[in-house]
Amino acid sequence: MMPVSATADTHCPYCALQCAMTLTPSPGDDAPVSVSGREFPTNRGGLCKKGWTSADLLARGDRITTPLVRQPDGSFAEAAWSEVLDRIAREVTRIGRKSGADAVGVFGGGGLTNEKAYQLGKFARIALGTSRIDYNGRFCMSSAAAAANRAFGLDRGLPFPLADLDTADAVLVMGSNMGDTMPPFVQHLQGARARGGLIVVDPRRSTTARLTADGAGTHVQPAPGTDMALLLGVCHVVIADELYDRDYVDARTTGFDAVRRSVSPWWPERTEQVTGVPARIVRDIAHRLAGARSAYVLTGRGVEQHSDGTDTATAAINLALLLGLVGREGSGYGTLTGQGNGQGGREHGQKSDQLPGYRKITDPAARAHVARVWGVDPESIPGPGIPAVQLLASCGAEGGVRALLVHGSNVVVSAPDVSQVRAALGRLDLLVVSDFFLSETAQLADIVLPVLQWAEEEGTMTNLEGRVIRRRKAIDPPPGARSELWILRELAARLDAPGAWSLDPAEVFDELARASAGGLSDYSGLSHELLDTGLAAHWPYPQGSSGTPRVFLDRFAHDDGRARFVSVRPRRPETPHGSELSLVTGRILEHYQSGTQTRRVAELNEPNPRLVAQMHPVTARDRAIDDGSRIRLTNHRGAVEADVQLSPDIRPDTVFLPFHYAGSESANLLTSAATDPHSAMPEFKNAVVTVEAVA
Ligand code: SF4
Numbered sequence: 001m002m003p004v005s006a007t008a009d010t011h012c013p014y015c016a017l018q019c020a021m022t023l024t025p026s027p028g029d030d031a032p033v034s035v036s037g038r039e040f041p042t043n044r045g046g047l048c049k050k051g052w053t054s055a056d057l058l059a060r061g062d063r064i065t066t067p068l069v070r071q072p073d074g075s076f077a078e079a080a081w082s083e084v085l086d087r088i089a090r091e092v093t094r095i096g097r098k099s100g101a102d103a104v105g106v107f108g109g110g111g112l113t114n115e116k117a118y119q120l121g122k123f124a125r126i127a128l129g130t131s132r133i134d135y136n137g138r139f140c141m142s143s144a145a146a147a148a149n150r151a152f153g154l155d156r157g158l159p160f161p162l163a164d165l166d167t168a169d170a171v172l173v174m175g176s177n178m179g180d181t182m183p184p185f186v187q188h189l190q191g192a193r194a195r196g197g198l199i200v201v202d203p204r205r206s207t208t209a210r211l212t213a214d215g216a217g218t219h220v221q222p223a224p225g226t227d228m229a230l231l232l233g234v235c236h237v238v239i240a241d242e243l244y245d246r247d248y249v250d251a252r253t254t255g256f257d258a259v260r261r262s263v264s265p266w267w268p269e270r271t272e273q274v275t276g277v278p279a280r281i282v283r284d285i286a287h288r289l290a291g292a293r294s295a296y297v298l299t300g301r302g303v304e305q306h307s308d309g310t311d312t313a314t315a316a317i318n319l320a321l322l323l324g325l326v327g328r329e330g331s332g333y334g335t336l337t338g339q340g341n342g343q344g345g346r347e348h349g350q351k352s353d354q355l356p357g358y359r360k361i362t363d364p365a366a367r368a369h370v371a372r373v374w375g376v377d378p379e380s381i382p383g384p385g386i387p388a389v390q391l392l393a394s395c396g397a398e399g400g401v402r403a404l405l406v407h408g409s410n411v412v413v414s415a416p417d418v419s420q421v422r423a424a425l426g427r428l429d430l431l432v433v434s435d436f437f438l439s440e441t442a443q444l445a446d447i448v449l450p451v452l453q454w455a456e457e458e459g460t461m462t463n464l465e466g467r468v469i470r471r472r473k474a475i476d477p478p479p480g481a482r483s484e485l486w487i488l489r490e491l492a493a494r495l496d497a498p499g500a501w502s503l504d505p506a507e508v509f510d511e512l513a514r515a516s517a518g519g520l521s522d523y524s525g526l527s528h529e530l531l532d533t534g535l536a537a538h539w540p541y542p543q544g545s546s547g548t549p550r551v552f553l554d555r556f557a558h559d560d561g562r563a564r565f566v567s568v569r570p571r572r573p574e575t576p577h578g579s580e581l582s583l584v585t586g587r588i589l590e591h592y593q594s595g596t597q598t599r600r601v602a603e604l605n606e607p608n609p610r611l612v613a614q615m616h617p618v619t620a621r622d623r624a625i626d627d628g629s630r631i632r633l634t635n636h637r638g639a640v641e642a643d644v645q646l647s648p649d650i651r652p653d654t655v656f657l658p659f660h661y662a663g664s665e666s667a668n669l670l671t672s673a674a675t676d677p678h679s680a681m682p683e684f685k686n687a688v689v690t691v692e693a694v695a
Contacts, residue, residue, distance in 0.1 A: 008474035009038060012051040013111075013454035014592045016157070016337035016464040017182040019043035019051050023455055023474040031055035032475050033455065041163045041536070042463065046184035050592055053601045057453060058475060060600055064438060064450035065480035076448065081482065081490075084447050088405075089494035091430045092128060095402045101129035101382070105391055105401035108135035108350040109408025110339030111593075113459030113471060114523075115508040116484045117341065118356055118515070119501070120407055121349025123488045126376050127497035131385035132401055135350040136409040138388035138680055139416070141342050143309030144299060144335035146679035150310070151317045151564050152326070153557030154520050155358070156466040157343050158334035159326070160550045161538070162188055167330065169292035170197035172285065174227060174316060175302020176336050179207030180589040185336075186211065193217060197292060199285055201227065202302060203584055204614070204656055205649035218284065222275040224582035224654055225686055227303040228570045231315035233271025233282045234289075235263040238322050241283075243290035245324030252556070253321050255565035262567035274570075289323055294330040301338065302586070305685040310678035311568035318565050326563060327552030337464040339593065344462030347521040347539075348512055352385035356512060357519020366519070373515040374499045387680030389416065389673050396427020403430035407451075407484060410439040413594035413662045416682040417673040419638050434484060439596040440662045450481040457483055458505045460531060466551075468526055468537040517543070520557065576653060576688045581619065583633065583687040585659045585667045595660035611665035613642040614656040615691070620646050623691060630694040633657070635687060638669035641694060655691055659684075 006025070011018040020040030023033040033055050037045040067084040068076040092104045106124040108117060117135075124133035141157070148155040165171060165188040178185040189211065192198045198217030200209040209219040222230050238244050239260055249256050268279030289295045297320045303312045313335065320326050320333035337343050349356045356373075359366035361384050371378040386394065392415055394400030404425070415421045425431055425444050433445040442448045456477035462468050485508060489501035502508050506528040517524035522540040525547070531537055541547040555561030576582055587593075590604040598604045613631060625631055627646040632639055633655065641664060642657065650656055657667040671684045 008455070008472045010455065010472040010474065011461060011469055012047065012340075013054050013597070014050050014340055015182050016340060016342050017042055017185055018340060018461055018463040018469055019047050019184055021047060021051060023055065031059050033058065041161060042465070043184040044187060046187065048183040049590065050598060050604065053603050055455070056601045056603070057597055058455055060437070062438065062600070063436060063478060064448060065478040066450060068448040070446045084449065085487070085490050085494060088430070088432055088447060089491055092403050093495065095429060096129070099402055102132050102385075103400075103402040104128050104130050105132035105395070105404045106130065107388070107391065107404060107406045107409055107411065108133065108345070110135060110137040110140060110342040110345040112341060112345060112408045112484070113457070113461060113505070114341065114344040114348055114468070114512060115459050115505045116407070117345045117350050118348040118512040119485055119488050119508055121356065122374060122499065123492060123497075125349075125381050126374055126499055127488075127492045127495050129380070129382060131352065131382035132391055133350060133385055134352040134388040134391050135345060136388065136411065136414055137339060137342050137346050137350070139414060139682060139684070140301065140338050141335070141346060142387075142679035143304040143676050143681040144313050145346060146310040146676070147313035147317055148335070150566055150678070151314060151321070152552060154551065156539070156551055157337040158465040159552055160332045160334065160465070161467075162465050164330065164332070165189065165296060166191050168192045168197065168294045168296050169195050170199065170288050170295040172199045172201070172289060172295075172297045173208060174201040174297075174299045175304065176298060176300025177202065177206040177208045177586060178336065179211060181338070181587045183589070197288060199288065201230065203651050203654050207589070218281065220277050220281060220285070221651055222277050223651070224584060225306065225575070226275040226570070228308065228312040228315045228568065229266065229271055229274045230277055230282070231312070231319055232263045232266040232570070233268055233275070234286045235259070235315070235319050235322060236266040236271070237268060237283050237286035238290060238319065239263060240267070241286065243286060244322040248324030249322065252327065253563045253565055254560070255567070258567040259318050259565040262569065289319075295323065295325055296331060297325065297333045298336060300336045302584075302685060304335070305681060305683060307674050307676050307683040307686065308571045309676045309681050309683070314566050314568050321563055321565055327556065329550060329553065341461045343464060343466060344460070344468070347462070348516070352387050352391070355381075355515075357516035358521040359519045369518065370515050373511060376498050387675070389675050389680060389682050392421050392424055393673070395424035397424070402428060404428055404432070406431070406433045406441060408434070410441045410594035410596050412441045412444065413666055413668065414659070416668055416671040416684055417637050418666050418668040420673065434487065435596070436481065437596055437600065439594070449487055451487070452477045452481055452483050456481070458528070460509060460528070462539070466538050468523065468531060468539060468541070470528065470531045579622075580688045580690055581655045582653055583670055583689045584654055584656050585671060585684055586656065587660070588658045591658065591660035593660065595662065599660065611640070611642040611657065611661045611667070613644050614647050614650050615644050616648060616650050616652040617646045619652045619655070620644065623693060625691070625693045631691055632694050633670060633689045633691050635670050635689045637672070640665060640667060640669050655689065
């Protein structure tokens with residue numbers, strides 16, 4: 001594991017803020033490189049503790065460096081690459097011949113580089129010939145994406161540079177706790193805080209909600225599942241009090257009348273009855289946003305991970321459109337992408353319904369364009385597949401997937417209702433997992449393929465503001481590990497696949513750029529070489545352009561150039577009865593996603609080595625539960641045991657669990673696999689549980 005250069009300017013391996021960092025060789029230390037924050041518009045030199053400790057994983061002794069094959073006694077044995085690749089090719093060919101190409105599935109990840117995400121989508125369609133590909137971003141960004149596509153015709157998480165937030169007078173944050181999930185983000189809220197204009201909507205008094213203290217803003221704690229009602233109430237006030245931007249609405253939108261009618265029943269007092277938010281606060285939010293010279297509405301998974309998440313995000317967009325915020329410099333609507341390449345990961349063909357460039361797989365012109373780049377007949381590209389929850393449920397089922405290749409995802413921790421997912425994976429004929437640690441999903445595999453970590457490879461990522469950035473190699477990988485580009489090329493060759501399968505990420509990027517040309521997320525003006533100059537590369541970035549830091553300034557992406565108001569109505573959430581509580585899941589400062597990486601970093605794991613539930617003291621007293629004791633949370637899907645931390649920061653009708661833990665501590669044993677009809681996003685944030693002390 002040798003450093004390959006003096007220093008490498010790169011970005012954090014974890015979340016979508018993609019903080020800039022420099023890796024410097026540190027021979028003799030525990031890690032082969034040391035990490036320092038680097039000046040960049042998003043993080044301005046700051047890193048959170050996940051970023052500071054990210055290099056620790058490069059020297060872990062439990063790294064997988066040889067392919068592993070399941071033995072008849074259930075153990076793993078090391079195997080040669082040629083042997084496992086031959087076997088995978090043989091098995092998927094046999095299964096495809098017997099049960100059809102769709103009997104082989106691919107499950108990708110929002111942490112893969114753009115190059116790997118692109119190559120994985122291509123591999124599924126033209127090497128395996130399967131439509132059955134989707135990825136874990138379906139659990140994360142799909143409702144916000146569906147809402148943005150419906151309203152604007154284009155989905156870029158933040159359609160403006162993050163630094164634009166600095167000068168805001170008012171920022172409404174709904175369902176995001178960036179104070180814990182991406183702490184360097186918080187500096188961009190200082191302007192709004194200084195002017196008393198930070199409004200945080202969260203059932204918990206989270207780290208972000210506490211930023212509203214001392215006159216910096218307002219924390220609003222609606223009842224679980226009532227975010228949309230709150231937004232409709234605020235929209236009602238904006239229209240009733242004639243706070244909306246009539247000229248903007250007339251010139252740049254369609255559908256206003258239907259939305260006006262749909263919010264008319266949501267007067268503030270009725271909104272208060274449903275949400276628990278005082279009518280006075282509902283009015284204040286509307287007037288604060290409307291009176292701001294510069295205002296933003298931001299949403300996160302807290303309001304999106306519901307079976308009506310697309311409609312809730314749509315209600316937030318309707319509010320932003322009423323106020324004339326979208327497509328204007330100094331104001332806007334955005335959604336906060338979570339996974340490192342959650343944005344790029346959904347643009348290049350990993351989604352079951354998409355081709356590279358954010359193209360629809362059902363569009364004949366899109367299919368023809370991508371087929372030309374791939375060197376195949378458009379007819380040979382399969383049609384749309386099925387989204388992630390259905391894809392996993394189909395594993396081993398009659399007519400479903402019989403072999404699954406998993407890349408960059410730990411689904412037996414991160415998927416909803418994980419006991420069902422575990423059972424489904426157990427019914428497969430073949431489960432192949434590519435990872436650098438033996439994740440909980442890899443532990444179930446028939447074959448595990450060791451791949452590279454972030455500092456061992458070149459590539460690109462696309463951050464939460466749609467900015468394409470370079471990931472750089474700082475050290476050589478362990479001898480036995482291989483890049484996914486190599487694995488896909490080797491398998492493609494064994495499957496006699498058409499097309500080019502370069503090992504060079506720069507060449508794969510060039511092909512991706514050609515495939516994206518003319519699409520919504522057009523990267524055709526970009527290359528690794530150009531990105532290496534450090535230019536700000538916000539897509540769309542067509543050839544000959546200088547990119548698009550702010551989209552929608554002139555027009556929206558629908559054919560008529562206008563944004564769409566879409567009227568939405570709240571659905572009744574699953575509500576607690578009797579002594580039941582609403583379960584809210586989320587992230588904590590120390591951990592990232594399924595915890596495969598961060599649970600291996602001592603400095604991150606030591607503060608929270610076990611699952612800790614947060615509960616209100618009054619709720620605990622009623623159940624004879626003491627602070628720090630052990631509790632059991634149960635519903636019809638499963639049961640979870642956790643230590644309990646009592647705090648007045650959470651509503652008495654709600655209990656919070658972080659979702660980073662595995663096995664019997666997995667919060668997703670309790671969550672629902674019901675999905676949003678528009679986005680296929682599971683409703684992680686709407687479960688009901690009973691809670692009792694463990695004797
Ligand atoms: Fe930055 Fe996110 Fe990495 Fe923390 S985890 S250093 S916020 S990119």
